[in-house]
Amino acid sequence: MKKQTTNTNRSVFIYLCIIALIALANGLSASVLSNYFKDAYSVTTYQRGFIEIPREFPGILSLFIVTGLSFLSDIRIAMIAQVLSIIGITVLGLLTPPYGVMLFFIFINSMGEHLTLPLQDSIGMSLIKDGNVGKRMGQYKGISTGFAMLSSVLVFMGFRMGFFSFTAKIKWIFIIAAVCFSLVMVLLSVLERVNKDPIKQSRKIEFIFRKEYRYYYILVIMFGLQKQMMLVYGPWVLIELLSKKADTLAILGIIGSFAGIFFIPAVGRWLDRFGIKKLLYIDALSYIGVYLIYGLLCAGFISNTFGRAGLPVLFVYLLFILDKMSIQMGLVRTVYLKSILVKESDLRPSLTLGQSMDHFVSITCAFLGGIVWSMVGAQYLFFIVAALSCINLYVAIKVKDDAPAASLQAVVK
Numbered sequence: 001m002k003k004q005t006t007n008t009n010r011s012v013f014i015y016l017c018i019i020a021l022i023a024l025a026n027g028l029s030a031s032v033l034s035n036y037f038k039d040a041y042s043v044t045t046y047q048r049g050f051i052e053i054p055r056e057f058p059g060i061l062s063l064f065i066v067t068g069l070s071f072l073s074d075i076r077i078a079m080i081a082q083v084l085s086i087i088g089i090t091v092l093g094l095l096t097p098p099y100g101v102m103l104f105f106i107f108i109n110s111m112g113e114h115l116t117l118p119l120q121d122s123i124g125m126s127l128i129k130d131g132n133v134g135k136r137m138g139q140y141k142g143i144s145t146g147f148a149m150l151s152s153v154l155v156f157m158g159f160r161m162g163f164f165s166f167t168a169k170i171k172w173i174f175i176i177a178a179v180c181f182s183l184v185m186v187l188l189s190v191l192e193r194v195n196k197d198p199i200k201q202s203r204k205i206e207f208i209f210r211k212e213y214r215y216y217y218i219l220v221i222m223f224g225l226q227k228q229m230m231l232v233y234g235p236w237v238l239i240e241l242l243s244k245k246a247d248t249l250a251i252l253g254i255i256g257s258f259a260g261i262f263f264i265p266a267v268g269r270w271l272d273r274f275g276i277k278k279l280l281y282i283d284a285l286s287y288i289g290v291y292l293i294y295g296l297l298c299a300g301f302i303s304n305t306f307g308r309a310g311l312p313v314l315f316v317y318l319l320f321i322l323d324k325m326s327i328q329m330g331l332v333r334t335v336y337l338k339s340i341l342v343k344e345s346d347l348r349p350s351l352t353l354g355q356s357m358d359h360f361v362s363i364t365c366a367f368l369g370g371i372v373w374s375m376v377g378a379q380y381l382f383f384i385v386a387a388l389s390c391i392n393l394y395v396a397i398k399v400k401d402d403a404p405a406a407s408l409q410a411v412v413k
Contacts, residue, residue, distance in 0.1 A: 008129050011195045012136070015127055018187045019120060019140055020147040025180035027151020028173050029089050030113060031253060033106075034235045035246040039166035040096055045378075047099075048236060049370020052228065052363060054107035059359035062114040063352065074126070075192045078119045082185040085112030086178050093174030112181075127195070141264070149257040155250035164246070206349035213350055215395045216337045219280075220354040222392050223330065224361030226287055229385055230323045232366055237294065237316060237378065241301045242308055252317055256324040264328050271335055277399050279332045284392035286326060290319050291389060295382035302377060336399070 037043045037051060069077050088109025092102065128136045155173065158164035164173040209217075238244040271279055297316055300306035337350055372381045 008127070011127050011191060014187055014191045014194060015124060016139070016143050018184050018191070019124070019144050021180045021184045021187070022116065022120065023144045023147035024151050024154075025085070025089075025177045025184070026113065027148050027253075028154065028177040028180070029085075029109070031148075031151065032155060032173065032246050032249070034232070034239055035249065036092075036166045036171070038239050039245075040171075041099055041102070044370075045236065045240060045373040046370040048232065049366045049368070049373070051103065051106065052232060052366030054103050055110050056359050056363045056366065058107065058111040058114040059362070060356055062111065062118070063356065065111075065115065066118065073192070074119050074123050075188050075195075078116060078123065079185050079188045081112045081115035081119065082181050082188065083112070084108050084115070085181045086185070088112060089174045089181065090178040093171045093178060096169075123191075142261075145257055145261055149254055152250045152253040152257065156247045156254070159245060159247040159250070166246075207353040207356070208346050208349040209353065210342060210346070210350075212340060212342055213337065213346075215398060216333065216340070216350065217354065217357060218391060218395055219333045219336070220357050221361050222389065223333065224358040225365045225385060225388065227327065227358070228362050228366040228369060229291065229382070230327060233369055233373070233378075233381060234294070234320050234323050236373075237298060237301075238320065241298065241378065242313060242316065252320050253324070256321045259321065260325055260328060263325050264331075267328055267331055271332065276332065276336050276339060277396060279329070280336070280392070280396035280399055283326070283329045283332060284389060284396050286322070286329075287389040287392060288386050290323055290326070291382045291386035294319055295379040295386060298377070298382060299379035302379065 088105045091105045124140050306312035369381055
């Protein structure tokens with residue numbers, strides 16, 4: 001019994017090291033790609049939108065790949081994912097390949113990232129043997145957030161000191177990320193030996209579409225649109241219109257991550273206190289307000305009404321941070337779905353369908369967004385998304401006020 005407890009503790013420690021290195025590696029690769037595209041390839045806004053096709057398509061493919069590899073354990077598949085991440089980011093670090101070749105290796109790296117995400121959660125949950133699910137999940141999230149902040153610090157210092165550069169022959173920031181992914185692969189191998197029980201979850205792909213869940217599907221579709229604004233076009237305002245570099249975005253990432261440490265638990269408390277309906281209202285109004293103000297600021301920058309320094313730029317920084325934090329509101333959608341389930345067994349298939357919808361919409365809207373920005377102007381892209389975000393408000397109105405506000409513990413169960 002004592003030996004089993006020791007192995008469990010060792011497994012958890014190894015896993016904490018794994019998620020720390022994954023957060024660090026992603027912070028040194030995925031989080032700076034927009035600046036890489038601009039500095040290394042001088043991409044246009046249209047091209048930036050197009051790049052999201054190979055970046056997001058693995059999110060759909062990964063569902064089927066994980067199912068096809070169901071004869072392997074979760075750890076073995078996670079190791080394969082690290083190999084893909086290593087190959088993709090190493091090539092980009094050692095070379096500046098032609099644009100089309102670069103897109104291929106972006107796809108390879110993104111496939112590794114998207115395969116890792118669900119497996120990371122399933123492995124972590126499987127290692128919890130003491131029943132303290134909430135405590136352990138909090139530890140996992142805290143470690144991941146902390147090392148994401150550390151990566152932002154390294155990005156800021158590296159670019160400010162001139163050690164990192166996207167125009168240099170070797171992109172050391174990507175090489176360091178590749179080393180982190182390699183260490184993850186080694187630690188996964190160690191974890192497999194220490195943890196005697198194979199970690200293998202049910203991977204059957206199931207989709208359930210019920211009319212009772214229609215508002216959840218609408219929220220997921222809208223999030224796919226809003227996510228691309230947060231990941232692609234919010235940063236692109238800073239990069240394209242204000243000529244900001246990776247160090248500036250890193251500082252904003254540090255602030256956003258630090259605020260998220262307090263914001264994430266607060267969302268859970270607000271759900272218990274105010275209920276789902278009120279949180280959906282807040283979510284909807286925040287999206288409308290953020291993108292409306294983004295549009296007004298873009299119009300001012302393009303017309304030279306606003307200067308490239310001072311209060312307008314500070315407002316863009318604030319919007320960037322708020323938009324980053326808004327992704328944590330995804331918890332509200334999951335809790336809402338949990339509260340309206342016809343059957344408990346519908347949860348996973350509905351979430352799977354939601355993930356597929358999210359990525360399909362993300363791909364489509366990222367591409368269309370680049371066209372809108374290029375043809376009519378950045379401000380109109382943000383105005384259109386602000387108007388479409390009124391759909392979130394419609395859902396908030398339609399959700400029944402007496403819908404039970406499921407607790408976080410209920411969602412975990």
